Amino acid sequence: MDLVVVVILQVVASVASLALISVGLAVIFGMMRVINLAHGEFIMLGGYAVIYATRWGVNLWVAMLIVAPLFVGVIGIVVERAVIRFLYGRMIDTMLATWGLSLLLIGAATMIFGNTTTGVSAPLGGISIGQYQTSLYELVLAVIVALVLVGLMVILKRTKAGLIARATMQNPSMAASLGISTSTVYSVTFGAGAALSGMAGALIAPLSGVLPTMGISYVAKAFITVISGGAAIISGTLSASALLGSLNTLATFAATPVIGEVVLLLTAIVLLRILPQGITGKYFRRAL
Amino acid sequence: MSKRWRTGLSIIAFIAAAAVIYILPSVLELFAIINATIYVSMAILALSLALIWGAGGILSFGQAAFFGLGGYTYAVAAINFGDSTWAVVLAMVVPALFAALLGYFIFWGRIGDVYLGVITLTMTLILYKLFNATAGDAYTIGKARLGGFNGIPSTPPLNLPWDVGTALMPEEIWYIAAGLLLLFYFGSRWLLSTAFGRVVISIRENERRTELLGYDVRRYKLGIFTIGGAMAGVAGILFANCVFVSPTMFSLFYNAQVIIWVTVGGVGTLFGPIVGAIALQMLVAKLGTMNGLDPNVVRGAILILFVLLVPKGIMPVLQSAFERLRARSPVPPEPAAPRSVAPPVPKHEAGKPEAALTVGGGS
Amino acid sequence: MNALAAVPVAQPTIRKAIIETRGLVMRFGGVEVLRGIDFGIVPGELRCLVGPNGAGKSTFFKCLTGQYQPSGGDIRFKGEQIGGLPSVDIARRGIGIKTQVPSLYDGLTAREHIWLAVRRSVATAGGFGREVNAAVEKVLETMGIAHLADRIVGQLAHGQRQMVELAMVTAAQPDLILLDEPAAGMTHDEVERLAALVLSLRGTCSLIVVEHDMQFIRMIARTVTVLHQGQVLMEDNVETVLRDRRVRDVYLGKREVV
Numbered sequence: 001m002d003l004v005v006v007v008i009l010q011v012v013a014s015v016a017s018l019a020l021i022s023v024g025l026a027v028i029f030g031m032m033r034v035i036n037l038a039h040g041e042f043i044m045l046g047g048y049a050v051i052y053a054t055r056w057g058v059n060l061w062v063a064m065l066i067v068a069p070l071f072v073g074v075i076g077i078v079v080e081r082a083v084i085r086f087l088y089g090r091m092i093d094t095m096l097a098t099w100g101l102s103l104l105l106i107g108a109a110t111m112i113f114g115n116t117t118t119g120v121s122a123p124l125g126g127i128s129i130g131q132y133q134t135s136l137y138e139l140v141l142a143v144i145v146a147l148v149l150v151g152l153m154v155i156l157k158r159t160k161a162g163l164i165a166r167a168t169m170q171n172p173s174m175a176a177s178l179g180i181s182t183s184t185v186y187s188v189t190f191g192a193g194a195a196l197s198g199m200a201g202a203l204i205a206p207l208s209g210v211l212p213t214m215g216i217s218y219v220a221k222a223f224i225t226v227i228s229g230g231a232a233i234i235s236g237t238l239s240a241s242a243l244l245g246s247l248n249t250l251a252t253f254a255a256t257p258v259i260g261e262v263v264l265l266l267t268a269i270v271l272l273r274i275l276p277q278g279i280t281g282k283y284f285r286r287a288l
Numbered sequence: 289m290s291k292r293w294r295t296g297l298s299i300i301a302f303i304a305a306a307a308v309i310y311i312l313p314s315v316l317e318l319f320a321i322i323n324a325t326i327y328v329s330m331a332i333l334a335l336s337l338a339l340i341w342g343a344g345g346i347l348s349f350g351q352a353a354f355f356g357l358g359g360y361t362y363a364v365a366a367i368n369f370g371d372s373t374w375a376v377v378l379a380m381v382v383p384a385l386f387a388a389l390l391g392y393f394i395f396w397g398r399i400g401d402v403y404l405g406v407i408t409l410t411m412t413l414i415l416y417k418l419f420n421a422t423a424g425d426a427y428t429i430g431k432a433r434l435g436g437f438n439g440i441p442s443t444p445p446l447n448l449p450w451d452v453g454t455a456l457m458p459e460e461i462w463y464i465a466a467g468l469l470l471l472f473y474f475g476s477r478w479l480l481s482t483a484f485g486r487v488v489i490s491i492r493e494n495e496r497r498t499e500l501l502g503y504d505v506r507r508y509k510l511g512i513f514t515i516g517g518a519m520a521g522v523a524g525i526l527f528a529n530c531v532f533v534s535p536t537m538f539s540l541f542y543n544a545q546v547i548i549w550v551t552v553g554g555v556g557t558l559f560g561p562i563v564g565a566i567a568l569q570m571l572v573a574k575l576g577t578m579n580g581l582d583p584n585v586v587r588g589a590i591l592i593l594f595v596l597l598v599p600k601g602i603m604p605v606l607q608s609a610f611e612r613l614r615a616r617s618p619v620p621p622e623p624a625a626p627r628s629v630a631p632p633v634p635k636h637e638a639g640k641p642e643a644a645l646t647v648g649g650g651s
Numbered sequence: 652m653n654a655l656a657a658v659p660v661a662q663p664t665i666r667k668a669i670i671e672t673r674g675l676v677m678r679f680g681g682v683e684v685l686r687g688i689d690f691g692i693v694p695g696e697l698r699c700l701v702g703p704n705g706a707g708k709s710t711f712f713k714c715l716t717g718q719y720q721p722s723g724g725d726i727r728f729k730g731e732q733i734g735g736l737p738s739v740d741i742a743r744r745g746i747g748i749k750t751q752v753p754s755l756y757d758g759l760t761a762r763e764h765i766w767l768a769v770r771r772s773v774a775t776a777g778g779f780g781r782e783v784n785a786a787v788e789k790v791l792e793t794m795g796i797a798h799l800a801d802r803i804v805g806q807l808a809h810g811q812r813q814m815v816e817l818a819m820v821t822a823a824q825p826d827l828i829l830l831d832e833p834a835a836g837m838t839h840d841e842v843e844r845l846a847a848l849v850l851s852l853r854g855t856c857s858l859i860v861v862e863h864d865m866q867f868i869r870m871i872a873r874t875v876t877v878l879h880q881g882q883v884l885m886e887d888n889v890e891t892v893l894r895d896r897r898v899r900d901v902y903l904g905k906r907e908v909v
Contacts, residue, residue, distance in 0.1 A: 035402060086596055091402065092347060096551055097595040099544055104588025111582045216540050220413050227406045258421040265414045269407050273397045483770060483780075490767050493756035500716060500754070501823055502742035502771045556758075 007253055009134055015245035016142035017204065021218045022225040022237050023148065024197030029226050030233035031169045031189050033091065034084060037098040039222055040215020041105035042194050046072050046201025047210035048109070051118055060123055065144075068202030069195035076194020080187045088186070102215065109212035122206035141203055148196070153234050165189055224268040230278025239279045244268060293614070301559075302470070309466040313459040321462050322530050323573075327566045328465040329526035333542075334549040334565035335472055335558065336519035342556045343480055344512040345492030350408030351546045353415055354383035354517040356537035358524025360419070360434075363443040363533045368430040373449045379525045380518045387517025388510060395506040395513075409543065416538035439534025446529055458530075465526045469562070472519060476558050479515070488512050548591045554601025563602065669694045669729060669857045670715065670746075670827055676723035677710050677881075684710045686881040687724065694826075697853045699868050699889070700861045702878035703902055708861045709751055711878070712829050716748045717741040728827070747825035751832050751861075753812045757805030761815045764804060765790050768822035787822075794818035795844065809836040817845070821852060828852065830860045834867045846870040865893065877901070 025039045036042075046068040053063035079101060087094045124136040156162035168175040168185040176182050201210075208214065225244060229236025244264050252260030271279070313321055337351045361382040365375035390411060394404055423436025432440060446461060448454045456464070479485045490498045491505050499505050524537065536542070546565075553564025568590065572583045598605060671691035677684050685707045692698045702708055713719040715726060717738035726734035733741055756764060769786045791797040796814055799807060804815055813833060820828055830849070834842045842864070849871050852858060862868050868875065868889065875892040877884040879901050885892060892898055 083592060083596065090599075093595050093599060095402075095405070096547065097592050099547070100588045100591030100595065102588065103544060103584045103591065107582035107584030107586070107588060110584065111580075220409060220540070224406060224410055227403060256421070258417055261417050262414050265410045265417075269393075269410055272399060272403050272407055273393060276397065276399055276403055486763065487767065487770075490756055490759065490763075493758050494754060496718075497754045497756065498767065499738050500718075500742050500748055500750075501768055501819070502739060503767075504739050 006134060007249070009139065010253070011246045011249045012142050013138040014249040015241050016145040017138075017207075018221065018225055018245040018248075019149065019237050019241035020141070020145045020200045020203060021197075022222040022229075022241060023145075023152070023233075024193045024195070024200060025219075025222045026193075026226045026229065026233045026237045027152070027196060028190060028193035030231055030236065031165065031193075032088075032186060034088075034190070035091065035095045035098070035223070036190075036193070037095055037219060037223075038079070038101040038105060038215075039098075039197055040217075040219030041102050041109075042072050042076065042197035042215075043201035043204070043218050044109060044210065044212065044215040045075060045105070046198030047205040047214065048113060049198065050202040050205050051120055051210055054120055060120065064202040064205075065199065069199040072198025072201070073191045073195030075198075077187050077191035079194070080190035084190060085183065085186065102219070106212050106215065113212060115212060117209040117211045119209040120206050135207075137206065141207075144203065148199075149234055149238065152196075156233075161188075221264070224265065228268050228271050228278055230275075230280035232280035236278060236280040243271075243279070302474075305466075305470060309463065309470075312466075313462055318458055322458050325458065325462045325465045325526060326530045327569050328462075328469050329523045329530065330545075330549070330569060331562045331565040332465075332469055332472055332526065333520055333523035333546055334553070334561035335469070335476060336516040336523065337546045337550050338553075338555075338558050338561040339476055339479075339519065340513055340516035341550060342554075342558070342561070343476075343485070343492065344488050344509060344516075345495075346509060346513060347405055348408040348513075348516075349405045349543055349547070350410075350412035351516070351520055352538055352542035353408070353412040354387055354520035355524045355527070355542060356412075356415060356419070356533070356535075357383040357386055358521025359443075359528040359533040359537050360440075360524075361521070362525040362528050363440045364429045364432040364434075366444040367432040367440070370444075371450060371452045372444065372446045376446070376525055380521045383521030383524070384514050384518035388514045391510040391513040391517075395509045409540075412538050412543055413540075416535050419535040419538060435534075437535060439532055439536075441532050443528045443532045446525075461526070461529050468522060468526070472522075473558060473562065480558075484508065484511065545587070548587060550601075552590060552594050552598075552601055554603035554605075557601070557603040557607075560601050560603030667693050668727070669696075670859075671727045672715075672724060673727075674724035675711070675714060675721055675726060675734075677707070677714055677719060678722040684881050685714065685721075688878075688881070688883060690876065690883060692857055692859065694857055695854050697849065697858045697860065697871060697873070699872040699875045700859055700878060701863070701868065701875060701892075701898075702884070705880075706878040707881040708878055709831055710881075712748060712750075712831055712859075712861065715741075715829060716746055742823075742825075745826035746829065747820040747823050747827070748829040749813075749816050749820045749831060749833055751835075753809075753816050755804050755812060755816055755819075757803070759804060760801050761796055761804055761807075761818075762787060762791065762800040764815055764819045765822050768819045772822075772824045790818055790822040794821070794848070810838055810841040813837060814841070814845075817848065821856075825856060827857045827859070830858065830862075832861055832863065834862060834864045842867055843870070869893075 021043060024042065025036055028034050028036045028039075049068040049071040050060070050063045053067040054060055058067060083097050083101065084094060087097055122135060122137045124140060127134060127136050127139075156166060164175070164180055165185055165188075167178075168180055168182050169189075172182045175185070225237065225240045228244065229238075229240035244267055247267050248260045248264040250260075251263035312324060316324065333351065333355050336354070337348065340346050340348055340351070358379045362372070362375050362379035365378045366372045369375055390408070394407060399407060419434065419439075420437050422434035423438075425433070427434045427436070434440065444455070446456045446464065448456070480489065487498065487503055488508050488511070491503075491508055495505055524533075527533075527537070549564040549568055550561040551564075552568060553560030553562065568587070571590075572586050575581050575583065575586050594601065668691040672688050675685050675688040675690070688707075688711060690711075700708055700711070710719065714721045714734070717733070717736050717740070720735045724734065725732065728741070728744060728746065731744070733744065756767075765787045766783065769790060770783050773783045773786055788797075791800050794814065794817070796811070796818055799811055799815065804812060807815065813836065817830070817833060820830075833849070834845055837845060846867060849858065849860065860868075860871065872889040874886065875889045876886040877892060877895075877898050884897060884901065885895060887895075
C-alpha cells in the first residue's frame with residue numbers, strides 16, 4: 001500500500017518535472033513555431049542564476065521564482081533581437097542557429113563556471129510514508145508546476161497581453177494593421193518562454209545540481225515532449241508529460257532508470273508514428 | 289560551357305588531392321597522421337549527411353547513430369573474429385540495416401521536417417543511453433565487453449583482408465581512409481547523376497510533384513537514407529581505428545558537429561561538407577591549443593554566423609563568385625537570354641543534366 | 652443529372668467512361684466542399700470545368716489525383732475504383748495533373764523536368780537511358796520549349812513556367828490530363844499557343860480543363876460542366892452554357908450568395 005502511494009507520488013513528480021522542463025520550449029514553439037535548441041542552456045543558466053543569487057544572500061525561493069526567470073528572460077530577449085528575429089519563417093535555420101547558440105552557451109559557461117557540478121541543497125526536507133522516504137520538495141514542485149500552467153492559461157486567455165500575443169501569432173499582418181507592434185510581441189513571447197525555462201532550471205537545480213552541459217539531457221526530453229504534445233501549448237505539454245512521465249516512472253520502477261528513459265523515448269517515437277501531428281494535433285485541436 | 293570547366297576542375301582537384309594524400313605521411317609526424325585520419329573519417333561522416341540532407345532533403349539529426357553503430361559493430365566483430373575483414377563488412381551492413389528499418393518507419397509513416405528530426409535525434413539518444421548502460425560483465429557480445437561509459441578501449445586495427453598477421457600501420461590506415469573519402473566523393477557524384485539520384489534530387493526540390501509524376505518517393509528516400517547510413521558506418525570504422533569506440537559516438541555533440549560541417553560547407557553540395565568538416569576541425573584544434581578558449585564557443589559562434597550571414601554555405605558562395613569572375617573574362621559567358629538554336633553541347637550529352645543536379649541544384 | 656442526359660457525347664456509362672465519379676463528397680470539418688458530384692467523360696474527350704471561386708473545382712481535382720481522400724462516393728478510372736488511393740498509385744494508372752499554383756522544381760532545368768516525366772513512362776515500358784534522352788529532346792521540340800531547356804526553372808517567367816509544367820505533364824503520357832487554370836498569368840500569344848497545344852492533345856488522351864478565361868474556353872471547348880457550391884449546376888455545349896442565365900447569375904450577380 002505504501003509502495004503504491006510512493007509510486008503514485010513519483011509518477012506525479014515525474015510528470016510535473018517533464019512539464020516543467022518543457023513548458024518554456026512549448027511556449028516558444030506553440031506561439032512562434034520556433035524550435036529553440038538552446039532551451040537546455042536556458043535551463044542551465046537558470047540553475048546558475050539561483051546558485052549565484054543564493055550565494056549573494058538572496059532568499060532561495062525568491063532566487064528560484066523571481067531572479068532566475070528575470071535573468072534568463074532578459075537573455076532570451078537579447079537572443080531574440082540579436083539572432084532569432086532574422087530567421088522567422090525559416091524553421092530549419094532557426095533550429096541550426098539556436099543549436100549554435102546552445103554550443104556557444106555551453107562553451108561560455110564552461111569557461112566561466114568550470115566543468116564541475118555545483119548545487120544548492122533542496123529545501124523542505126523529506127516526509128516518510130510508511131517505510132519509504134520521499135522528498136517534500138518534489139511534491140511542492142508539482143504544485144508549483146500546476147500553478148505555473150494555470151497562470152499561463154489565465155494570462156493567454158484572460159488578459160489583454162495574452163490576447164495581443166495570440167492575435168499576433170494567428171495573423172501577424174492583421175495584428176500589425178491593428179497597430180500592434182509585432183516585433184515587440186515576438187520579443188516578449190520569446191523572453192517569456194526563456195523565463196519559464198530559466199525558472200525550470202532554477203527549480204530543478206536543488207534536485208540535479210548545475211553543470212554547464214546539463215542542458216543536453218533536458219533539451220532532448222523537452223523537445224520530444226513538446227513535439228509529441230503537438231501545437232497546443234498547455235494541453236499539449238500536459239498530455240504529453242502525463243503520458244511520457246508516467247510510462248517513464250513505471251518502467252523505472254519495473255526495471256532500471258535506463259530502461260525507463262528508453263521506454264520514454266520509444267513511446268515518443270511510436271506516438272509520432274501514429275499521430276504525426278502530436279497528441280493535440282488529433283485531439284483537443286482547439287485547445288491552448 | 290560550364291560543364292567542361294567543372295570536369296576540368298574535378299580532374300585537377302582529384303590529382304591535387306591524390307598528391308596531398310600520398311605526400312602527407314612523409315611530412316607529418318605519426319600523431320599528426322592519426323589526427324588527419326580522424327579528420328578524414330569525419331569528412332566521410334559529413335559526406336554521408338550531405339547525401340541524405342543536401343541531396344535528399346532529409347534533415348536527419350541522428351547521423352551519429354549510424355556512425356556509432358558502425359564503430360561498435362566493427363570493434364565487437366573484430367574482437368570476436370580476430371580478423372577485421374568481415375568486421376568491416378558487418379560494420380557497413382548493420383548501420384545500413386538500421387537506417388533501412390528507421391527509414392521504413394519514418395517514410396512509410398510520412399513523417400517530415402521537424403518530426404523527422406525529433407525521431408532521428410531520439411533514436412540516437414536511445415542508443416547513447418543504452419550503450420552507456422552496458423558497464424559490467426553482463427554486457428558482453430562474444431569476447432567483446434561493451435564497457436559502458438568507457439567504451440571498448442582496445443579496438444583492434446584493420447588488417448589486410450583475411451591476413452590477421454599483418455595489422456595495418458597508421459600510415460596505411462591513412463591511405464585507406466583518404467582513398468575511401470575520394471572514392472565516396474566521386475561515388476556520390478556518380479550516384480546523383482544516375483536516374484536514381486536525379487529522382488532523389490527532384491524529391492528534395494518538390495516532393496509532391498515527383499509523387500504526382502508517379503514516383504514512389506518513399507522508396508527513393510529509403511534508398512538514399514540507407515546509403516547514407518552505410519557511409520556513416522564506414523566513418524565509424526575509421527574513427528574506431530584512430531581513437532576507440534565509446535558511447536560519445538552517439539552523443540548530441542557529434543550530431544551537432546556533422547550538421548555544422550554540412551551547413552558551413554554548403555547544403556546541397558558534396559564538396560562543401562568535406563571542406564567544412566576538415567577546415568572546422570583544424571580551426572577548432574588550433575584555437576583550442578592557443579588560448580584556453582572553449583572549442584564549443586568557436587563551434588557555436590561559427591554556426592550562428594553562418595546561418596545568419598552565409599546561409600548557403602561556403603561552396604555555393606565560392607561557386608557563384610567564380611562564375612561571376614568568369615563572366616567578366618573575354619571567354620563567351622553562358623547565354624543570359626534564351627536562344628532558339630541548339631545549345632553547344634554534344635548531342636549525346638544533351639540529355640544528361642547532372643551538372644545542375646549535383647551542384648546548381650543547391651541554390 | 653438532367654443536363655447530363657441532354658448531352659449525348661458525354662453520357663457516361665461504366666463501360667465507356669474513362670473517368671467517372673458518382674456522388675463524390677468531400678468534407679472538411681463541418682464544411683461540405685463537394686456535395687455529391689456525378690461526372691464523367693469518355694476517352695479522348697476534352698471537357699472544360701468552370702465555376703466561380705469556391706465551387707470546388709480544385710478540390711475535385713485533388714480528389715481525382717489522390718491528394719485528398721474523398722469523404723464519400725465513387726471515383727472510377729478506366730472502370731477501376733481509385734477513390735482514396737495514394738497519389739502515386741493514381742499517377743501510375745495514368746492521371747497527370749497541372750496544378751493551379753505551378754508545381755515545379757525551382758532548382759532544376761527545364762530539360763530535367765521533362766526527363767523526370769519521360770523516364771517514368773519510358774522506364775516502365777522497359778526503355779533505357781538513350782531512349783529516354785531522345786524522347787526528352789522530342790518533347791522539348793514539340794512543346795516549343797527547346798530554347799528554355801537549360802534554364803533553371805526557378806528563374807523563368809510565369810508563362811514559361813506554365814509551359815514547362817504542361818510539357819512535363821504531357822511528357823509522362825498519361826491517359827487523362829487534368830489542367831487547373833493553365834492559362835492563368837499567360838500573355839495573349841501564350842494563351843493562343845496553349846490552346847493549340849491543348850487541341851492537339853485531344854484524341855491522344857482525355858483532358859479536363861479548369862479555367863476562368865472564357866476566351867480560352869471558347870477556343871478549346873465543346874462540352875462544359877459548371878460547378879457551383881460543390882454540385883454540378885449544368886453540363887452542356889459551350890455556347891448554351893455561356894448563354895445560360897443561371898450560369899451568368901452564379902458568375903456575376905449572385906456569386907457572393909453563400
